[in-house]
Amino acid sequence: MKKILFSLLLVSTLQVAKAQESYNDHRKSLEESKKDSDPEIHGFDASRIFIGGSGSLGYGSYQDGDNNSNNTFNIGAIPDIGYSLTNFVDVGLSSSFNYSSTVYPGLDAKQIITSYSLGAFIRIYPMNNFFIQLMPEQDWGTRKQIFPGQTDIIKIKSNCFLAGIGLTQRVIGESYFYTLIMVDLGKDRFSPYNSYNSSTDQVYRIPIARVGFNFYPFRKWKI
DSSP states (O other): OHHHHHHHHHHHHHHHHHHHHHHHHHHHHHHHHHHHHOHHHHOOOGGGEEEEEEEEEEEEEEEOTTOOEEEEEEEEEEEEEEEEOSSSEEEEEEEEEEEEEEEEGGGTEEEEEEEEEEEEEEEEEEETTEEEEEEEEEEEEEEEEEETTEEEEEEEEEEEEEEEEEEEOOOTTSOEEEEEEEEEOSOOTTOTTEEEETTTTEEEEOOEEEEEEEEOTTOOOOO
């Protein structure tokens, strides 16, 4: 009887030890998996750095007090660098080079703005293929106003706050394309994303379409 009890106790002890070892291994595996998927626990991860940029195109038209249609055209290039904080949030820095022209038929005049900018952005992904982007930036440039027989050129500076929505197929550690529609929520008269009517002192926002590409240069290659 004692031998049977001893044998049962030994088997039970071995089973408990084996279960405890299995539990510890499972817990360790979960912790390692969580570290790999959570950059806040894992720390800085160079494979989450992305670089790239986008090209932008915008067009807008409005009527002045004399029912003349004033047309604005915008084109630009926007290189950027960023970091995927989590699977749902990207942050980064960007610069841009913009060309904007507005034609005023009623005045037989034209305005041209060439500018460059520095800014920051945040992209929020409520869904993997849909994101919201917010982007404050500072712009510097030159405004040229062309009238019959006269051209005025001045240095300008503007503050912009761009906001928009985009579509993409984003996988962290891979490369991806995206499309984005943005507007400048500010009303700075010298913004390259706005059109200004001096006769009415009104600022008109121009929708800007962007097509971009990002890739992760330090991705972890699988062999």
